[in-house]
Amino acid sequence: MSIATLGIDLGKTTIHVVGLDDRGQPVERKKLTRTGLFRFLANLAPCRVAMEACAGSHHVARKAEAMGHRAVILPGQFVLGYTKGQKNDDADATAIAEAATRPTMPEVTIKDGTQQAIQLLHRSRQGWIKQRTEVANRIRAMLLEFGITVPNRIGNLRKALPGILADAENELPDGVRDLLAEHWRQLQTLDDQVVTVTSKLEQLARQDARAARLLTVPGIGPIIATAFVAAVGDGSQFGKGRDCSAWLGLVPQQYTTGGKPRLLGISKRGNRYLRTLLIHGARTVLRHADKQDDALRRWIRPLDGRTHMNKAAVALANKLTRVAWAVLTRGEAFRAEAAAA
The missing domain is CATH 1.10.287 (Helix Hairpins)
Incomplete structure (x- = not known):
């Protein structure tokens, strides 16, 4: 029976794989070396190849896609709920394969x-x-x-x-x-x-053309631009700028129950390093907002006046993240008028 989904539990020297058919039933279980894994994938009919986000997962995913498979990298915290029984490598590979079959399961974008x-x-x-x-x-x-x-x-x-x-x-x-x-x-x-x-x-x-476009955004220098490209790539994995901000943890954390919405402080999810850099870049823009006059600075000044400087910096970092996403996805340089809209 053919394999529809292959779950891979990556290890340093040994790798466990579990293959599921179209009905989700295990039809293949193997313990392989890294060389053996690539040989196994090369002889396997195209299927969904899933693994947890970990050291080396992006490399394996790129190799699998080059062989015609659809590679999927899953966040480890969402795979944990599919683990049954005792903790072992075979059970982990099975959980990865089962999690990959869920249509609503979030995926990690494969880095080049x-x-x-x-x-x-x-x-x-x-x-x-x-x-x-x-x-x-x-x-x-x-x-x-x-x-x-x-x-x-x-x-x-x-x-x-x-x-x-x-x-x-x-x-x-x-x-x-x-x-x-x-x-x-x-x-x-x-x-x-x-x-x-x-x-x-x-x-x-x-x-890098992507980083060079990001350099046109206020508050984004070479360090932030390259970090943004390393984390986000071309931004195509996000449907809108707010999704990118939410992924970085710059939007309010939501706690809604009984139909009563409640917004807390920022969620601080995602890439802490990049989020910190963006907030520091926003502080620089706030500090020099009165030295330039454009649409973005006119948007900033009332914000800086009505709230604490730290809150204003986080709000501006949220804004700059959305602007950076737009610059990446649209392939154009920064425009203050569009950013202040």
Whole structure:
């Protein structure tokens, strides 16, 4: 009997697959290696190939589509409800296959190689910035043990530390001075890595047509533009701009029961990193809204005056997300008149 839906439980070395027929009955169960999986897919008649969103799922989905299958990536939290009995790889593959047969099951858009490459650059940059903060805090803590304080902000630490290391009268033990010098070299290395990856993202923002269009939107620079492209792609998976904002968690959370609607704070669902970047970009636009006069700025000024700055920034980030989606899907540059409509 032919396989209509194939559920794949991806692992690092071993992969379990379960095939369902048109009636949803299991007709195939296999344990494969990664090479064996691609060989199995190449010999399989075109069908729906489903897997959970995880490391490597986009790569497998692209390979499956190249072989003529319809690849589907499912959010893991929605697959969990289809798991029955004990937790094991075969049961997980069965749950994935059964979840994929539901017509209302949400799907994760498959990323292309370029999107994943950009995303890895952002994750590396984010990790190096975090490490840099940790090293800076460690340096401050060591200096404080010997009564030496440095003003807040990492720039102040960069300026003060060479002088502290060179000062022979600050009573720092030689072992501590050597340790601080090693941390200072590590901090400089992390600075160089962040600068290098940032310049690569800026170059990608100019080269990629989608990111270049996003650069025309106020509050969106190379970092936000490339992060948006890595997460959203061309935006075709969303029917309207509000869907994109809801996916990013920038719309109010709804709690309706008994026919009584209740709207709470923003849902904070989806990509936290991109949502944070968009809110910071909106803060910049708010801060300089009085320096330009166009339709979007005239829309912003009353908003900034009647509510708290943080709420205004989130509302503007919601607006800019919808504008960015329109710029991507329509293939045109930003127009202030259309954005303020």
